[in-house]
Amino acid sequence: MGFHHAQQLEALNERLSHLKDIxxxxxxxxxxxxEMEKTLWQSVERLQPLNPRFVSVTYGANSGVRDRTHKVIEKIHKDTNLVAAPHLTVVDAxxxxxxxxxxxxxxQGVRHIVALRGDLPEGQGRPDRYASDLVALLKQEHDFEISVAAYPEVHPEASSPQADLINLKRKIDAGANRAITQFFFDIEAYLRFRDRCAAAGIDAEIVPGILPVTNYRQLLKFSDFAKVHVPNWLHHMFDGLDDDPATRKLVGANVAIEMTKVLAKEGVQEFHFYTLNRAELSYAICHALGVRPSC
Structure with missing residues (x-):
């Protein structure tokens, strides 16, 4: 490592060490x-001391999964001091x-909801209701805190980036408090998107969604489905590690830590982690950002 680069790194780490209120x-x-139930509750227990703003629980489109979502929310609400935020989708109810x-x-005491349109049922054309309609409905019922989704690399079904931005503004104007982004690896895409949101008069926080990678093959499937760009440097980082899960975990943590450090330097003060029900990487990234258990 060159002397100049080492100085830059030291300066960045020094600045990050003074960050407050992430x-x-x-x-x-x-x-x-x-088995997954056990893993989930171990992860909840591990991450709880970091005092997150909230924890969200995804929502399945069929009633069986929906019931499981409710059960997880109830247990978090009853057995922990965490704020539990269920996902709610508009297309299937x-x-x-x-x-x-x-x-x-x-x-039940739930005050925060993640409001989403949801995946369209097979064969259905254009939806007749959108996430903005759900936000408005929730606000009519009670003064919920509401998070909605945002897409730095454009929603796969949007006709254009501008149409996607207008849709996000509609959700915020309907009463949403913050937008959480789809996961991404192109930091410039997120920063450009944040600037475009500000220019469009969207004044809510645009919280970056971070997906710590442990299973690269699984990531490629997720990315293909969500139309998320996977840059060449990321392919290169995981190349040759198909049969080496321990190294994959270290590389995944390193990638996410570097990303969050750069984002924090760019003024980001809030992060949302897609844990896939596993705590280790998210905990390590939080530690690197200075988010520690409160004594």
């Missing part, structure tokens, strides 16, 4: 087996069902 949140999904779900959640 907030984090974590996403989990409802487990589908006893009637307006009255959504209103009833909102009332039930409020009665």
């Amino acid at each position: 907030q984090v949140s974590f996403e989990f999904f409802p487990p589908s087996s006893e 009637s307006e009255e069902e959504l209103r009833q779900l909102a009332r039930n959640y409020w009665q």
